[in-house]
Amino acid sequence: MARILALDYGKVRTGIAVTDELQLIASGLTTVETKELIPFLADYIEKESVERFVVGLPKQMDNTPSESEALIQPFLKKLTGRFPEIPVERQDERFTSKMAFQSMLDSGVKKKKRRDKSLVDEISATLILQAYLNRI
Structure with a gap:
């Protein structure tokens, strides 16, 4: 099986x-500057088999698209x-940043490391x- 790769686009x-090859476990891979994203993905896909992309779908509480969706559409x-x-599939990403920060707190990540926004993006x-x- 090939991997599934997820993007928290910013x-x-x-x-x-990315998942493992059996698509059972999701693991953080990295955070890249968005301007370098397509070249990074091209390089990664040369080395690893990728079955699909999952891109976060930012929504408001009332289910309408958030402002950042306007940035994501040209990228898609x-x-x-x-x-x-x-x-490419989309996955609701509401609360993921808050959950990521909370998981860092729960894991005992030091305050200085919690300020690293790239770690929050990867989580x-x-x-x-x-x-x-969980949905599929």
Whole structure:
């Protein structure tokens, strides 16, 4: 089986998580600068088999798209244009940043490390991917 790769897309940074080859476990992979995301993905896909992308779907509490969805739509066009053979699915990402921060607190991550926004993005991508795995 191939891996599933999840993206917590952001204007500056994007958190990335990936499954194991059996698609059982979601693990944080890294965080990259968004401007470097497509080249990073191209390099990763050369080395690993990726079955699908899961991209976070930011929503308001009333289920309407959040403002950041306007940034994600052009990226989705670029992603599907560059990797047309890999399907893209969306996963609700409400509360993932808060849950990521809380998981860092619960895990005893030191205050200085908790300020590292890239770690929050990577954990958020992992939560998005785990929610997707739980749903399918």
